[in-house]
Amino acid sequence: MQSIDTLISARWIIPVNDARETLENHSIAIDQGVIVAILPNAKAAQEYQASHSIDLGDQALIPGFVNTHGHAAMAIFRGMADDLELMTWLNDHVFPAENKWVDYDLVRDGTELATAEMLRSGTTTFSDNYFFPDASAESVLKAGMRAQLCFPTIDFPTAWGAGPDEHIDNGLKVMATYAGHSHIKVNFGPHAPYTCSDEPLLRIKALAEEHGVGIQMHVHETQVEVDGELERRGQRPIRRLKDLGLLSPNFQAVHMTALSEEDINDIVETGAHVMHCPESNLKLASGFCPVHELQKRGVNVALGTDGAASNNDLDMLGEMRTAAMLAKAVSGDATALSAYDAIKMATLNGAKALGWDKEIGSLEVGKRADITAIALNDLESQPIYDPVSHIVYASTRDQVTNVWVDGKQLLNNRELTTLDKNTIIETAKQWRDKIVKG
Template identity: 50%
Template sequence: MTSSPTPADSIDLLIEARWIIPVRPFGVTLENHAVAVSGGNIVAVLPQAEARERFTSRKTVHLGEQLLIPGLVNLHTHAAMSLLRGLADDLPLMTWLQEHIWPAEGRFVSREFVRDGTLLAAAEMLRGGITCFNDMYFFPREAAAAVQQMGMRAALGLVVLDFPNAYASGAEDYLEKGLAARDDLRDEPLLSFCLAPHAPYTVSDQTFERILPLAEQLDIPIHLHLHETTTEIEESLKQYGVRPLERLRRLGLVGPGLIAVHAVHLQAAEIALLATHGCSVAHCPASNLKLASGITPAAELLQAGVNVGIGTDGAASNNRLDLLAEMRLAALLAKGASGNAQALGAHQALQAATLAGARALGMEDKIGTIESGKAADLCAIDLSSPELSPCYDPASHAVYAAGREHVSHVWVAGQLRVENGSLCGIGKNDLISLAKVWQNKIRD
């Protein structure tokens, strides 16, 4: 797990922690170890005493009774919708969308809405240990500006729909604007991209046929809502004669780059299809429950070998961008739904919230584990508080007991973004003021 830093023995940062869960190797918890960081990357993971002898560090952080894990990867969200949090609750998906969310977006979505909403979401996510999120929303340049201001990592979805809004006039316009943004931002080190056709019920066969060669040419994932509700499936059967996943298979979109968001209503053959073709699932348990969409068969998907990551969905349907809470809920639902108490155990849940998300985004070589050569995207969880004492198993505590309020430090590419629970570089009052401005606009 070690390699020699450059220059020899001189590093930028040494982080010492009571426990480290590197995620790979799976199931391992290291005690009294340290992570050596140089140039934004991890150069070694080793015992603290050895680290002190081997390295001269410009800065050393002693984390005490804390657990260090990889930065969490939020595999699906609509970041700018943080400005619509709580606007319409306790409604089924299509009623929520058609009668509340889409009309609100029609009135208020703009470049400023996306920039400010993404800034607010990024702040929330960083404070909860999320260092990378996979977004699906409009105006990607503005989302990128907010992400860069916060210094976190994002995979920006190039959204495609067949109907117009304030961002684009139709499918071709969505694609042209998204691809132009991607071309301009492609060299930004903390940004990556996905093609993001919204859902089978908002995208035509003709548009899907445009998306497939683009994804192959650019070597980027395809990120879309799929099999979220029974209504979606029923409408697909009426219109196309097949279920949505089969429609995508016939169009050639089912493959290793597919990130199927929600994937709640799956038959055994469909689970096997996703596994055979190396697809990923973005499991969003809280949003699925809140909208009464159902429960993703996570245990069955994992048993079949499907790569299952975890997402929050947007704040308008969750209403939290809290991946630690999603991890716990995903683990509990997998056990309850399958009748197997061993389903989605603590280490597996932690892997789903880190490495599995990175793998789905094609970023497994950069993030998702604490290993030499990876980016130093790290999250520290303080396990010293009374409600987390005693601690017999830090992995268990991370999944079943700790909350985002226990996140003390967060680094992205070796840069400190949260220190002692507070954001670095932007004030809490500034964010609250920003949110209030939009609250007044939307409420009025």
């Protein structure tokens, strides 16, 4: 028998592979953080001697969710300015709050609150776009997760810098600190076409190519944005970004509502990825991303929650269900974004968009053991004809029981193993009191 670190057995394993398999009564063998085998339970018991054997019974194992867009520290602002349209929300509430309150400590504490929530929702990897990415990195590493940290660049002063050049220079320092890190990637995060002029965008393009990193940007978030850019520049935002040379397989376009045929053609031609944030878009009445049409054209569409200030949660199970249903309504096609494709959007597609698909995003031999377990044994999950369908259409985040990253258990029967839940709650309350008092 081969000695390994961990053997996890469950009723179902959903690898998220080209065969679109659902394996029943199988086990995952893990050694030194890597999946070394996926095989029937009986065969696993014969072939492997594990230091830790875990039998999860009627649960399903899936790849850990990859949340491809958010602003983790804004969990501190959850519920602060609801029921407003995007520009009012941004200009009258979010930007002023950030200018007054955002610093290293808020970002560290807000990100820790977000990582705890994401782990308890089954997310193992996320992409963040916020100030003080070095503070975010501190919280990510404490939690044991993976993260792509996109430092923002914007034309006006912020708490993190006097303008775009200082934003870029500060970000490059963080990028150098985490170059080659297994759990942290640092990318460029210019805010949006309407807040970034050409000169910093051209500098970002050159630096991204020099350092071999990606660019994530809010693009075509609303029709108002597109109309404003047409009036101001005489050009649709996506075409402007294409003409500047930013669109490429290393470009991650967030939101992508209000798309014309020309816009879709530009995305297809350049190989850019699309980060779909359906619940945030719905709450802010921002519009609808044509997911079905993009996927039919071969565009890689991944899933994100956006920040807790505009969602208001970081729940990828809920986001996945909304995405699947919305795709059907927007396209008028009940076959659009099937349950299996929805799980793929929330896992492997996200890993591909972040450039991590060789390591994570699916449960395959040789990949890192980033795994989420979902309980399907209670009344609300009965009867089960198809566990994939149940996960997408009938499961909630409180059914997430266990989470592993690199084979290390970060959630054990709903309890966080690397973070102190009570301390995080108390810290969040202290920030609320401080903000309310002004």
